[in-house]
Amino acid sequence: MTSSMTLGRPVEKTVRRRPAALARFGMVLAINGGRYRVRPIPCDRTAASRCFELRKEDETTYHVSQHVHGPECDCPDFIFHRAGIDPAGCKHIKALAAYGMVEPTRN
Ligand SMILES: [Zn+2]
Incomplete structure (x- = not known):
């Protein structure tokens, strides 16, 4: 686990603050x-x-974050089997990348 993974964790105290527009929309992703x-x-x-x-x-609940070096996820599969090993990432990263929501790791 790299130090950037810790830094990339969401700031929980601000999670409740979301733009009013987002409250009207919802996204469900099948993975x-x-x-x-x-x-x-x-x-x-x-x-x-x-x-x-x-x-x-x-x-x-899992969190996916976009970093300069590529996306990271806090799921066990990413942490133990993908980080620094598999540029495609876990299924959560693959799904978000498929819809252009994160940029895959460049080789
Ligand atoms: Zn994941």
Whole structure:
């Protein structure tokens, strides 16, 4: 785990502050048969340019953040099997990248 992963974590205290427009819209992304509610959340802009929260129906929640070196996710698959190993990332990163919401890691 790199130090940038820690820095890229969302700033929880500002999560509740979201633009009024976003309250009227919702996005659901199907990933390998699971359905996730996806929403942009504020993040530490010194570490990440954008952050998303992905919340599964069972309320399991992951965060994907976009960094200069590529996207990161806080799911176990990314942390233990993808970070620094697989440029394509975990299924959450692949799904967001497929819709242009994050930029894949450049080789
Ligand atoms: Zn993930």
